[in-house]
Amino acid sequence: KMPPLAQCYNLLDFEAVARQVMKNTAWAYYSSGADDEITMRENHSAFHKIWFRPRILVDVETVDFTTTMLGTKTSIPFYITATALGKLGNPEGEVVLTRAARQHNVVQMIPTLASCSFDEIVDAREGDQVQWLQLYVNKDRAITKRIIEHAEKRGCKALFITVDAPQLGRREKDMRVKFSDEGSNVQSKGGDSVDRSQGAARAISSFIDPSLSWKDIPWFLSVTKMPIILKGVQCVEDVLRAVEAGVQGVVLSNHGGRQLDFARSGIEVLAEVMPVLRERGWEKKIEIFVDGGVRRATDIIKALCLGATGVGIGRPFLYAMSAYGQQGVERAMQLLKEEMEMNMRLIGAAKIEDLNPSLLDVRGLQGG
Numbered sequence: 001k002m003p004p005l006a007q008c009y010n011l012l013d014f015e016a017v018a019r020q021v022m023k024n025t026a027w028a029y030y031s032s033g034a035d036d037e038i039t040m041r042e043n044h045s046a047f048h049k050i051w052f053r054p055r056i057l058v059d060v061e062t063v064d065f066t067t068t069m070l071g072t073k074t075s076i077p078f079y080i081t082a083t084a085l086g087k088l089g090n091p092e093g094e095v096v097l098t099r100a101a102r103q104h105n106v107v108q109m110i111p112t113l114a115s116c117s118f119d120e121i122v123d124a125r126e127g128d129q130v131q132w133l134q135l136y137v138n139k140d141r142a143i144t145k146r147i148i149e150h151a152e153k154r155g156c157k158a159l160f161i162t163v164d165a166p167q168l169g170r171r172e173k174d175m176r177v178k179f180s181d182e183g184s185n186v187q188s189k190g191g192d193s194v195d196r197s198q199g200a201a202r203a204i205s206s207f208i209d210p211s212l213s214w215k216d217i218p219w220f221l222s223v224t225k226m227p228i229i230l231k232g233v234q235c236v237e238d239v240l241r242a243v244e245a246g247v248q249g250v251v252l253s254n255h256g257g258r259q260l261d262f263a264r265s266g267i268e269v270l271a272e273v274m275p276v277l278r279e280r281g282w283e284k285k286i287e288i289f290v291d292g293g294v295r296r297a298t299d300i301i302k303a304l305c306l307g308a309t310g311v312g313i314g315r316p317f318l319y320a321m322s323a324y325g326q327q328g329v330e331r332a333m334q335l336l337k338e339e340m341e342m343n344m345r346l347i348g349a350a351k352i353e354d355l356n357p358s359l360l361d362v363r364g365l366q367g368g
């Protein structure tokens with residue numbers, strides 16, 4: 001029934017297979033978005049509003065898309081973003097992603113709400129492989145401080161603080177299926193008792209602190225040497241405020257459309273942010289990342305042309321891992337690399353530094 005892996009020709013193919021083979025609870029948790037899922041769909045379709053203006057007669061015999069994100073060399077400017085509950089899709093959980101990331105020299109962001117323990121995921125790392133930590137801030141700051149210090153000690157290279165989830169969004173697909181214990185030991189981390197009637201997302205998130213505010217940022221900067229990146233920024237005002245607060249990066253993200261429905265796509269926000277940063281001469285002061293709906297290398301190229309340092313990819317790797325395990329994730333990464341090489345050639349860019357706004361027609365975007 002399941003097509004051979006070689007018949008997955010792009011990232012969307014993995015989604016189609018995963019939908020057929022995944023358990024209901026897992027599919028519902030991974031695939032759901034908030035409310036009517038308008039933002040979730042928009043994340044991908046927003047990329048369709050941007051067109052290319054390729055340059056011809058550029059020597060593209062060799063194409064090099066290695067680059068640096070937060071001081072880390074990477075083979076391609078995307079990272080595996082944090083997605084909770086890896087064992088819902090694969091009995092081995094997040095370490096499958098770690099192993100695949102190693103094969104392709106790709107950075108992995110470790111979620112606070114991983115199914116594997118943090119140490120298991122770090123132990124699965126080898127050599128100079130790089131991992132970042134995604135942090136949900138606990139109401140009890142002593143717990144948060146311990147998590148941060150432990151992550152730094154275990155070699156995590158950056159701290160991504162999720163700022164778009166003072167409360168977990170309402171994911172109705174997820175609420176409709178009954179959440180069982182499958183694949184998850186994370187509810188114990190919160191310490192509270194768990195209400196399973198609200199779906200997986202709500203059941204595991206009651207410890208998150210809704211009072212988190214800009215006032216807390218100096219404290220985070222004081223407790224770690226890791227670069228701090230705010231994940232889930234959604235307008236230019238907050239990017240400017242992040243620069244002023246002294247953090248090293250932001251992720252323009254709406255949490256894969258799982259939080260506020262009718263939040264704009266990250267790529268749309270990027271088009272709003274970059275001209276303002278350039279006008280102020282601030283574009284080197286902060287690294288800008290984007291996630292949500294990235295499914296093709298052309299999506300990655302568009303984000304980089306606009307000025308992003310890199311992009312995060314979430315669901316496609318969960319689907320690849322759920323359907324085909326580590327090999328699936330590796331193939332998904334390989335396909336992205338092949339697409340990247342081909343499309344950089346066709347656009348007339350031999351290296352990452354060649355990507356710039358003049359290669360795009362963004363008149364279809366708000367800011368365009």
Ligand code: FNR
Binds near residue numbers: 029082162256294312
């Ligand atoms: C997420 N995301 C997420 N983000 C975060 O900061 N902490 C988390 O625990 C999770 N968990 C999570 C679970 C699942 C199943 C999904 C799909 C997403 C959001 C994630 O980091 C990222 O913002 C989006 O997934 C990016 O969109 P795509 O690539 O999935 O379209």
